[in-house]
Amino acid sequence: YSAGYSPNAEPMWTYFTAVAGQDGEVDAEELQSCLTQSGISETYSPFSLETCRIMIAMLDRDYTGKMGFNEFKELWAALNAWKQNFMTIDQDRSGTVEHHELSQAIAVMGYRLSPQTLTAIVRRYSKNGRIFFDDYVACCVKLRALTDFFRRRDHLQQGFVNFIYDDFLQGTMAI
Amino acid sequence: YSAGYSPNAEPMWTYFTAVAGQDGEVDAEELQSCLTQSGISETYSPFSLETCRIMIAMLDRDYTGKMGFNEFKELWAALNAWKQNFMTIDQDRSGTVEHHELSQAIAVMGYRLSPQTLTAIVRRYSKNGRIFFDDYVACCVKLRALTDFFRRRDHLQQGFVNFIYDDFLQGTMAI
Numbered sequence: 001y002s003a004g005y006s007p008n009a010e011p012m013w014t015y016f017t018a019v020a021g022q023d024g025e026v027d028a029e030e031l032q033s034c035l036t037q038s039g040i041s042e043t044y045s046p047f048s049l050e051t052c053r054i055m056i057a058m059l060d061r062d063y064t065g066k067m068g069f070n071e072f073k074e075l076w077a078a079l080n081a082w083k084q085n086f087m088t089i090d091q092d093r094s095g096t097v098e099h100h101e102l103s104q105a106i107a108v109m110g111y112r113l114s115p116q117t118l119t120a121i122v123r124r125y126s127k128n129g130r131i132f133f134d135d136y137v138a139c140c141v142k143l144r145a146l147t148d149f150f151r152r153r154d155h156l157q158q159g160f161v162n163f164i165y166d167d168f169l170q171g172t173m174a175i
Numbered sequence: 176y177s178a179g180y181s182p183n184a185e186p187m188w189t190y191f192t193a194v195a196g197q198d199g200e201v202d203a204e205e206l207q208s209c210l211t212q213s214g215i216s217e218t219y220s221p222f223s224l225e226t227c228r229i230m231i232a233m234l235d236r237d238y239t240g241k242m243g244f245n246e247f248k249e250l251w252a253a254l255n256a257w258k259q260n261f262m263t264i265d266q267d268r269s270g271t272v273e274h275h276e277l278s279q280a281i282a283v284m285g286y287r288l289s290p291q292t293l294t295a296i297v298r299r300y301s302k303n304g305r306i307f308f309d310d311y312v313a314c315c316v317k318l319r320a321l322t323d324f325f326r327r328r329d330h331l332q333q334g335f336v337n338f339i340y341d342d343f344l345q346g347t348m349a350i
């Protein structure tokens with residue numbers, strides 16, 4: 001008896017349209033309210049505005065700084081997968097995971113990175129040696145966005161790209 | 176009668192050592208207290224933790240996530256120059272500047288970017304169409320850090336660089 005829509009997408013549409021207003025798109029502040037209202041962070045702290053900005057940048061290929069409902073659904077699916085990972089690691093629900101656990105999670109997601117790069121990433125997203133949910137998600141969003149940006153230029157899938165300065169900054173400054 | 180040190184560096188040394196503790200270096204949280212105590216933000220909001228993290232990443236070439244006093248002095252000089260620019264633009268001290276004013280400031284700093292890239296950058300660092308001091312500084316720090324990273328690989332100064340995926344992520348994920 002479902003009217004052709006996914007049962008999970010419907011409550012999302014309600015939150016989304018409520019904050020999106022007339023233009024049907026959300027900016028970073030609106031995305032933050034939308035995600036907070038949805039309760040996706042559960043007992044973890046709600047997403048920071050900075051994390052919401054890079055969530056938008058991840059999917060914002062036309063650089064309008066806003067997100068429509070289709071992109072929002074794509075984000076929603078990614079967030080739920082990342083949250084599932086995080087909760088699997090953070091079994092005591094303390095809200096934080098350890099350095100080596102983030103390294104493992106990144107490897108499990110399929111990113112193949114040198115130990116040096118992994119160390120630099122893990123340190124960057126830690127506070128006093130621990131990784132909080134919001135920072136973990138920020139890390140996942142950036143990893144995916146920067147990898148997508150790189151792959152879109154790596155036409156022959158060779159693992160290297162010749163970047164012009166302006167294009168390099170356009171892709172990396174927004175994320 | 177100056178004992179060989181710059182008169183401006185001395186109070187900085189006091190703030191810095193007070194928060195740095197035994198290891199003589201500051202992490203992002205300590206840098207945030209140090210800059211707040213220094214009063215550099217004046218009537219503007221103090222720097223966010225996120226901005227302090229990218230300040231450290233800008234100068235952290237060995238990826239330890241910490242900053243010594245020499246790097247701190249380098250940061251201090253850059254911050255004062257950026258603040259001077261911002262205050263020149265924000266003449267009414269409202270705490271925010273407009274889109275076209277940030278574009279001009281970036282051009283004045285010597286960055287030559289396409290209009291499309293400038294637009295993407297300005298939108299990314301705005302809140303409701305205005306740019307706050309903290310976001311302006313975050314933008315300046317990222318521009319400088321990403322440009323330094325690019326230039327260190329552009330050995331022949333040709334304006335393009337062939338990046339391997341792992342190196343690309345190592346340089347961009349931390350910033």
Ligand SMILES: [Ca+2]
Pocket residue numbers: 060061062063064065066067068
């Ligand atoms: Ca858009």
Ligand SMILES: [Ca+2]
Pocket residue numbers: 089090091092093094095096097
């Ligand atoms: Ca835990």
Ligand SMILES: [Ca+2]
Pocket residue numbers: 264265266267268269270271272
């Ligand atoms: Ca103003």
